[in-house]
Amino acid sequence: MNNNFFNEIERKWQKIWEEKKVFEPSVDESKPKFFLTVPYPYMSGLLHLGNAYTFARGEFIARYKRLKRFNVLWPQGWHITGAPIVSKALRLKEGDEKIIKDLKEDGISEKDWEILKTPEGWAMYFIKLNKEAFKKFGFSIDWRREFYTSYLHPWYNKFIEWQYRKLKEKGLITKGTHPVVWDPKVNSVIGDHDRPDEYAGIEPIEGVIIKFYTKYKEKNIILPCFTLRPETIYGVTNIWVNPNAKYILAKVNNEYWILPNTIVIEELKNQDFNVEIIEEININDLLGKHAKNPLTNEEVPILPAKFVNPEIGTGIVMSVPAHAPYDYIALLDLTKDEKWKDFANKALSSMKSLFKVEGFSEFPAKDIVEKMNIKSQEEIEKLEKATQEIYSKEYYNGILKEIYGKYSGKRIYEIKEDFIKELIEKNIALKYYTLPIRFKSRYGGVCIVKIVKDQWFLRYSDPEWKKLAHECVNQMKFLPEELRQVFHNTIDWYKDWAFTHKKELGTPLPWDPEWTIESLSDSTIYMAFYTISHLITKIPPEKIEDDLFDYVFLGKGDENKLIEKYGEIIKEMRREFEYWYPVDLRTSGKDLIQNHLIFYIFHHVAIFPKEKWPKTIAINGWVLLGGRKMSKSLGNYISMLEASKKHPIDVIRFLLAYAGNTGLDDANIELSLADNIKKELIEWYNFCIENYNKGREEVLLIDKWFENVLNKTIKLAEEKYEKMNFKDVINIVWFDLDREFKWYLRRINNNPNKEVINKYIVYRNTLLYPIIPHITSEILEKIGIDPLSLKWPETEKIDETIISLEDYVKSVRSDIEKILNIIKKKDIKEIKIIVAKREKYEIFKELKDKLKEENLENIVKELINRYKNYSNLIIKVKNNLGLIENLFERDLEIKALEEAKEFLEKEFKAKVIIELEENSFEEKAKNALPGKPAIVLK
Structure with missing residues (x-):
C-alpha cells in the first residue's frame, strides 16, 4: 500500500x-x-x-x-x-x-x-x-x-x-511614554516595512545600566555596564571593554561616564539622557586598572574582550564567568595572552556560584562550554546557543544562594523586578532600552530606541x-x-x-x-x-452598538427593547455565550x-x-x-501543506503526538521516522481486518491477564490524555501495548481468545482515534463498528492477582534461563518445576495477614511454636518480607504453571513436569517456596 x-x-x-x-x-x-x-x-x-x-x-x-x-x-x-x-x-x-x-x-x-x-x-x-x-x-x-x-x-x-x-x-487605560524603534536620520518610527526583512520583528529590549566606579585623570568616573541580568552583580569578576573601539568621556546627567563614540550616544539622547561629550580617550589606558562594584564594593579589573559590541547597550559590560558562557570563554582566551593571563586566572579562580541549577555544577557556564566543546570567542553560534540554554534554565529554575540575603531560596523570575527596583533606589542602576542588534532602516539611518510620548497604555500596573x-x-x-x-x-x-x-x-x-x-x-x-461569530454576521455591522455586547456578554439591558432593535437572534447569541x-x-x-x-x-x-x-x-x-531549530535559512523547515503532500496525514499526526508532552521542554518532530510509522500503520490495518472475530472460545488465565493489561492501558491512557501528555499516550498504547500483545501471542502459541482479540482491536483503535482518526475510523467501519458513535471504553476492575500471576510465570521462565546460563548446558531434556508444600503457603498467608495488625516478633514466635519443622523458613521470611509480597493460593499457582507448561516447553525445547514438593524425590524440592518453585534441570 x-x-x-x-x-x-x-x-x-x-x-x-x-x-x-x-x-x-x-x-x-x-x-x-x-x-x-x-x-x-x-x-x-x-x-x-x-x-x-x-x-x-x-x-x-x-x-x-x-x-x-x-x-x-x-x-x-x-x-x-x-x-x-x-x-x-x-x-x-x-x-x-x-x-x-x-x-x-x-x-x-x-x-x-x-x-x-x-x-x-x-x-x-x-x-x-x-x-x-x-x-x-x-x-x-x-x-x-x-x-x-x-x-x-x-x-x-x-x-x-x-x-x-x-x-x-x-x-484601566492611560497615556504615557513608550520605547520604539527609531531612525534619527528621518526622525520616524521604523516598522517592519521600513527595514530589511531579516530585521523584521526586532523590538526594543529593556535592560539595566549598573554604575561601576573608577578613576580617570583624577576624576571619579562611571563605567556604565549594560546588562540584561542585573541579578548577577554579586558574581562580577571583571569589566569588559572592546580594546579596538573608540571611547569618549562624557558628562551624562551631571555624572562623568565613559562611553563608546558610536550610535549609543544618539540612543542615550533619545531616552532623555543629557549627554555632553568632553573628550576622546584611549580605552587601553584603563585596561588593567580597577573599578568598584557599587553593590559589593569589591575592586575588579578592567579587561579587553573583542566580543563586546560598542554599538549595543553602552559598549561596556560586566563579566560573570560562573554563569555567562561568553565571559567564561573570553577569560580562557586571555589566559593564553602573556600580558593578561594573571588577571584572567585570578578572575577565573574568584568565580562565584550564584544559583543552584539542577543538572549543573556550581559553575553552569563552565559546564556548558566544556559540554559543547567551545574553544574561543569566535564560535558565536555555539556561544549564543549555550547562553540561551543557561539563561533560560537559570531564569525559571535557578535557586538563589545565601549571598542574596532575603531573596535566597527563591527563583530568579520571582525576585528580578524587586531586585532591579532596589538597585535603582540605591542610585547604582537605571533602566535603559536598546536593540539586540543594530541595523539600518530602508532610509539609510542606523536604528536606535527612542522614548515617545502621548502613547496609550493598558494599566497592568494597577494593584486592584x-x-x-x-x-x-x-x-x-x-x-x-x-x-x-x-x-x-x-x-x-x-x-x-x-x-x-x-x-x-x-x-x-x-x-x-x-x-x-x-x-x-x-x-x-x-x-x-x-x-456568537456564526450569528452576529446576520446583523448589519453599522447597526451594532455597545448595547448588543452588553446584553450578550454581560446580561445587561432591556431584552425586549434590544429584540426590537436587533431581532430575536440576540436571544440565541446570549444562549450560546451562556452555554459555552x-x-x-x-x-x-x-x-x-x-x-x-x-x-x-x-x-x-x-x-x-x-x-x-x-x-x-x-x-x-x-x-x-529532527533535533534542530526550525528555520528557512537553515533549510530545516517544512510547511503544513508541503508535509501533507509528502506524508500520510495520520503519519504526521502520529509524529506530532510523539514529539512531546505538556510542559516547557521543547518538542522534537522526527520526520525520519515517517516511513517506519507508515509501514506499521499499514500492518496494523491488515492485522485488524484479518484477525477480528477470530480465535478460540476457551478462556485461560493468560487471556484474563491480557484483558487486565487492556484495562490498565485504558486507565493509563486516560490519565495521559487528561494531562495532554500525548507522547506518553503513544508510548503506552502503541509501543507498550504492542509489546504486551506480542508476549500474549507468544504465551498462547499464536492462538488468542476471540473475545480478547476483539477487545484488543477495538480498544486500541479507540484509544488511538484522537491521534490517528482516519485509519482507525476505516478499521472500525470495516469490522462493523460505527466510528461516529465511538466512545471511550469503560474500564473493568483490574485484577492485580491475575497480573501478578503472569509476572510469576515470567519469573519462573527467567529463573530457568539463569540456571541454564550458569550450568552452560544446551541439551536439556527435562525441566521439573516443584511447587512448595501447602503448609508453607499457610505460614506465608498467616504471616502476611497478621502483619497488618500485630508485632512481627510476636507473630514469628507464635508461628515457630506451631510449625517447629519450619522454624528456619519462618526466620528466613522474617529477614526478607519481600518473599510474602506477591502470595497466591497454591491451587492458583499450580493452575498458572499447568497452563504455561506448553509455553515453557516450546521456549526451552524440553519436557516440563509440574511436581508437588510432597510427591517429589528431588533433593532440591525442599527449597520450594510459595511464589518461588524449586527448579531441576535434567
Missing part, C-alpha cells in the same frame, strides 16, 4: 465528517460542554509543522473529549492585525527580492502575486491556504465560527471597540487589576501545575503596556482613531466572540506565557464576571525538527 491508500481514506472520512456536521455542536443542556481554543495563527505566510504541533494538541484533546461524551466546541479564527502583513505586501509591490524568494520557496504561483500586493489580499490569500492545511490535517474545527481580525471584519471590529470602551470606563488576575490564577488549572507560580510572578512584574501603534492593520482606537490597537491587545477576549463560556481549555506554546496568556487573564477579569473566567491553560515547548 502506498500513499494513495491513506489519501483515499483521508478524503473519505473528512468528507463524512463535513457532510454530517460532526464538529458543529449545538447548545445541549443534557451534555457536559467542553470549549477549547488555540491562539489564532498570524497570517504572514504559510503555517509550518511547528504551528501544527500546537494545534494538533488542541485537536487530540478535542477528539478525546468527544469520546468521553462531552459536547465539544473547537472554533478557529485568523490573526491579521499588525505590521508584518502590511510590510510584506508593500515590499512585494516594490519587488523586494527576499519576499519573492520566500514566495517561490513556498510554492506560491507567480500568477497569484498580484493579489498579494495589498495587505488585504495577502491576508485573505494565506487564510485560504492555511485553512486548506488545517482541513487536510483533519482538524475537528467548527468552521461556521471562523473569523479574522481588524477592520476588514467589521463585526469583530465592533467587538474590539466595545472591549476598549469598557476598559476605558473602568479607568493585578489582585483580580491573581484570584483568577488561583482558581485555574495549569498543565503543568508548576506554571501557576510563573503566572503569579509574571502578573506581579507586569507594568503598563503600550497597546496602540500606527500604520498597521487592526481596529482603530475608538476615541483616537489615528492609533490602531496592536496585535497582542486585540486578541485577549476573542474567545467570547467565537460563541467560560473557556475550559486554552492550549498554547510557551512563547505566549509572557504576553498573550497574561493579557488573556487580565482582560477576562476586567470585563467578565468570575463564573466566566478562564478555567485551564496548557503549555507546550518550542518545536524542533
Whole structure:
C-alpha cells in the first residue's frame, strides 16, 4: 500500500465528517460542554509543522473529549492585525527580492502575486491556504465560527471597540511614554516595512545600566555596564571593554561616564539622557586598572574582550564567568595572552556560584562550554546557543544562594523586578532600552530606541487589576501545575503596556482613531466572540452598538427593547455565550506565557464576571525538527501543506503526538521516522481486518491477564490524555501495548481468545482515534463498528492477582534461563518445576495477614511454636518480607504453571513436569517456596 491508500481514506472520512456536521455542536443542556481554543495563527505566510504541533494538541484533546461524551466546541479564527502583513505586501509591490524568494520557496504561483500586493489580499490569500492545511490535517474545527481580525471584519471590529470602551470606563487605560524603534536620520518610527526583512520583528529590549566606579585623570568616573541580568552583580569578576573601539568621556546627567563614540550616544539622547561629550580617550589606558562594584564594593579589573559590541547597550559590560558562557570563554582566551593571563586566572579562580541549577555544577557556564566543546570567542553560534540554554534554565529554575540575603531560596523570575527596583533606589542602576542588534532602516539611518510620548497604555500596573488576575490564577488549572507560580510572578512584574501603534492593520482606537490597537491587545477576549461569530454576521455591522455586547456578554439591558432593535437572534447569541463560556481549555506554546496568556487573564477579569473566567491553560515547548531549530535559512523547515503532500496525514499526526508532552521542554518532530510509522500503520490495518472475530472460545488465565493489561492501558491512557501528555499516550498504547500483545501471542502459541482479540482491536483503535482518526475510523467501519458513535471504553476492575500471576510465570521462565546460563548446558531434556508444600503457603498467608495488625516478633514466635519443622523458613521470611509480597493460593499457582507448561516447553525445547514438593524425590524440592518453585534441570 502506498500513499494513495491513506489519501483515499483521508478524503473519505473528512468528507463524512463535513457532510454530517460532526464538529458543529449545538447548545445541549443534557451534555457536559467542553470549549477549547488555540491562539489564532498570524497570517504572514504559510503555517509550518511547528504551528501544527500546537494545534494538533488542541485537536487530540478535542477528539478525546468527544469520546468521553462531552459536547465539544473547537472554533478557529485568523490573526491579521499588525505590521508584518502590511510590510510584506508593500515590499512585494516594490519587488523586494527576499519576499519573492520566500514566495517561490513556498510554492506560491507567480500568477497569484498580484493579489498579494495589498495587505488585504495577502491576508485573505494565506487564510485560504492555511485553512486548506488545517482541513487536510483533519482538524475537528467548527468552521461556521471562523473569523479574522481588524477592520476588514467589521463585526469583530465592533467587538474590539466595545472591549476598549469598557476598559476605558473602568479607568484601566492611560497615556504615557513608550520605547520604539527609531531612525534619527528621518526622525520616524521604523516598522517592519521600513527595514530589511531579516530585521523584521526586532523590538526594543529593556535592560539595566549598573554604575561601576573608577578613576580617570583624577576624576571619579562611571563605567556604565549594560546588562540584561542585573541579578548577577554579586558574581562580577571583571569589566569588559572592546580594546579596538573608540571611547569618549562624557558628562551624562551631571555624572562623568565613559562611553563608546558610536550610535549609543544618539540612543542615550533619545531616552532623555543629557549627554555632553568632553573628550576622546584611549580605552587601553584603563585596561588593567580597577573599578568598584557599587553593590559589593569589591575592586575588579578592567579587561579587553573583542566580543563586546560598542554599538549595543553602552559598549561596556560586566563579566560573570560562573554563569555567562561568553565571559567564561573570553577569560580562557586571555589566559593564553602573556600580558593578561594573571588577571584572567585570578578572575577565573574568584568565580562565584550564584544559583543552584539542577543538572549543573556550581559553575553552569563552565559546564556548558566544556559540554559543547567551545574553544574561543569566535564560535558565536555555539556561544549564543549555550547562553540561551543557561539563561533560560537559570531564569525559571535557578535557586538563589545565601549571598542574596532575603531573596535566597527563591527563583530568579520571582525576585528580578524587586531586585532591579532596589538597585535603582540605591542610585547604582537605571533602566535603559536598546536593540539586540543594530541595523539600518530602508532610509539609510542606523536604528536606535527612542522614548515617545502621548502613547496609550493598558494599566497592568494597577494593584486592584493585578489582585483580580491573581484570584483568577488561583482558581485555574495549569498543565503543568508548576506554571501557576510563573503566572503569579509574571502578573506581579507586569507594568503598563503600550497597546496602540500606527500604520498597521487592526481596529482603530475608538476615541483616537489615528492609533490602531496592536496585535497582542486585540486578541485577549476573542474567545467570547467565537460563541456568537456564526450569528452576529446576520446583523448589519453599522447597526451594532455597545448595547448588543452588553446584553450578550454581560446580561445587561432591556431584552425586549434590544429584540426590537436587533431581532430575536440576540436571544440565541446570549444562549450560546451562556452555554459555552467560560473557556475550559486554552492550549498554547510557551512563547505566549509572557504576553498573550497574561493579557488573556487580565482582560477576562476586567470585563467578565468570575463564573466566566478562564478555567485551564496548557503549555507546550518550542518545536524542533529532527533535533534542530526550525528555520528557512537553515533549510530545516517544512510547511503544513508541503508535509501533507509528502506524508500520510495520520503519519504526521502520529509524529506530532510523539514529539512531546505538556510542559516547557521543547518538542522534537522526527520526520525520519515517517516511513517506519507508515509501514506499521499499514500492518496494523491488515492485522485488524484479518484477525477480528477470530480465535478460540476457551478462556485461560493468560487471556484474563491480557484483558487486565487492556484495562490498565485504558486507565493509563486516560490519565495521559487528561494531562495532554500525548507522547506518553503513544508510548503506552502503541509501543507498550504492542509489546504486551506480542508476549500474549507468544504465551498462547499464536492462538488468542476471540473475545480478547476483539477487545484488543477495538480498544486500541479507540484509544488511538484522537491521534490517528482516519485509519482507525476505516478499521472500525470495516469490522462493523460505527466510528461516529465511538466512545471511550469503560474500564473493568483490574485484577492485580491475575497480573501478578503472569509476572510469576515470567519469573519462573527467567529463573530457568539463569540456571541454564550458569550450568552452560544446551541439551536439556527435562525441566521439573516443584511447587512448595501447602503448609508453607499457610505460614506465608498467616504471616502476611497478621502483619497488618500485630508485632512481627510476636507473630514469628507464635508461628515457630506451631510449625517447629519450619522454624528456619519462618526466620528466613522474617529477614526478607519481600518473599510474602506477591502470595497466591497454591491451587492458583499450580493452575498458572499447568497452563504455561506448553509455553515453557516450546521456549526451552524440553519436557516440563509440574511436581508437588510432597510427591517429589528431588533433593532440591525442599527449597520450594510459595511464589518461588524449586527448579531441576535434567
